[in-house]
Amino acid sequence: MRGMSRTSLAEVEERLAPVTGTAEAATAIGDELFAVAGVLASQPALRRALSDPSRSAQARADLASTVLTGKVSTEALGLIMAVAAARWSAPGDLTDAVEQLAVQAIVAAAEEEGRLDDLEDELFRFGRIVAGQPELRVMLTNPFISAEAKSQLLSQLLAARTTPEALRLITQAAVNPLGRSLDVSLEDYARLAARRRERLVAEVHVAVALTEQQRSRLAAALGAAYGHQVHLNVVLDPRVSGGMTVRIGDDLIDGSVATRLAEAGRRLVAR
Numbered sequence: 001m002r003g004m005s006r007t008s009l010a011e012v013e014e015r016l017a018p019v020t021g022t023a024e025a026a027t028a029i030g031d032e033l034f035a036v037a038g039v040l041a042s043q044p045a046l047r048r049a050l051s052d053p054s055r056s057a058q059a060r061a062d063l064a065s066t067v068l069t070g071k072v073s074t075e076a077l078g079l080i081m082a083v084a085a086a087r088w089s090a091p092g093d094l095t096d097a098v099e100q101l102a103v104q105a106i107v108a109a110a111e112e113e114g115r116l117d118d119l120e121d122e123l124f125r126f127g128r129i130v131a132g133q134p135e136l137r138v139m140l141t142n143p144f145i146s147a148e149a150k151s152q153l154l155s156q157l158l159a160a161r162t163t164p165e166a167l168r169l170i171t172q173a174a175v176n177p178l179g180r181s182l183d184v185s186l187e188d189y190a191r192l193a194a195r196r197r198e199r200l201v202a203e204v205h206v207a208v209a210l211t212e213q214q215r216s217r218l219a220a221a222l223g224a225a226y227g228h229q230v231h232l233n234v235v236l237d238p239r240v241s242g243g244m245t246v247r248i249g250d251d252l253i254d255g256s257v258a259t260r261l262a263e264a265g266r267r268l269v270a271r
Contacts, residue, residue, distance in 0.1 A: 002089065004089050005088050005097070008093075012082050013104065016029075016105065020109070023108075023112040026108040026112060027164075029075060030103070030106040030168070031102075031168075032072045032102075033080075034099070034176070036068065036076070036098055037095055037098040037102060040095040041176075050063060050094055051090075053087060057085040057086075061084050061085040064077075065081055080098065083097050099178060103169065103189050103192045106165050110165040113165075115163045115165060117231075118163050120194055120201070122166035123170070123186050124201075126166070126186065127183060127186040127187065128235065130182060131183065139153060140153070141182055150174050151175055154167065155171075170186070172185075200226055201231050202222055202232050202247065203235065203246070203248075204234045204235065204244055204246050205245045206235070206236060207238065207244075208236075209234070209236060210234055215232055219232055230248070242256060243255040
């Protein structure tokens with residue numbers, strides 16, 4: 001999101017904390033908001049009406065109330081009315097805002113239960129698993145496989161291996177992707193989990209696993225460089241010939257032997 005939509009989302013986010021004070025409340029709100037995001041994604045006319053700048057903010061909020069009263073909790077309704085009353089650069093941003101609020105609610109539940117670090121790691125690891133297993137990717141992204149079948153598959157694969165919050169978010173990304181790829185949804189969800197503590201996420205590719213001491217030193221060095229706490233997602237990558245590569249957002253820090261050799265070769269050819 002950019003411009004007006006980003007400002008509106010920041011304003012609406014301030015309303016989330018008071019209604020997600022316990023893990024149970026946060027989970028319930030998250031589930032309701034995901035359901036509403038699904039409705040908005042499937043009903044373009046409603047989405048346009050709720051984001052129509054020619055209507056007053058009160059009229060848009062009243063429309064949301066008319067449509068959703070009795071279908072969601074009072075707390076969830078208040079959030080949706082606030083989203084409808086806000087201004088959005090495009091109708092799709094309204095749906096994205098509701099989805100982001102849903103993710104943040106589930107992330108808040110994980111934090112309340114002391115599982116926020118696990119949630120970040122599990123979202124990242126599952127993204128890597130899907131990337132490396134084409135058959136699993138096909139099953140989870142095939143539009144002809146029912147949502148129930150996908151949910152059952154994920155429950156069988158992950159229920160005993162991940163936090164409940166990770167299972168919720170992964171299932172949402174696969175069953176109701178809202179127009180995005182599974183990879184992008186998982187990345188966005190992990191980013192929102194990291195943002196909960198104002199942390200950056202660094203994807204680190206190494207040929208050999210890092211020790212805990214090495215991880216701590218690297219996280220501290222990156223944190224000092226970026227001015228934020230940094231969470232490391234470490235990937236064992238045989239293509240990295242010694243050293244490591246680190247990606248944070250659009251920044252790539254490449255210290256691998258392979259890259260240095262390639263650069264040396266280019267310099268030799270240029271002479």
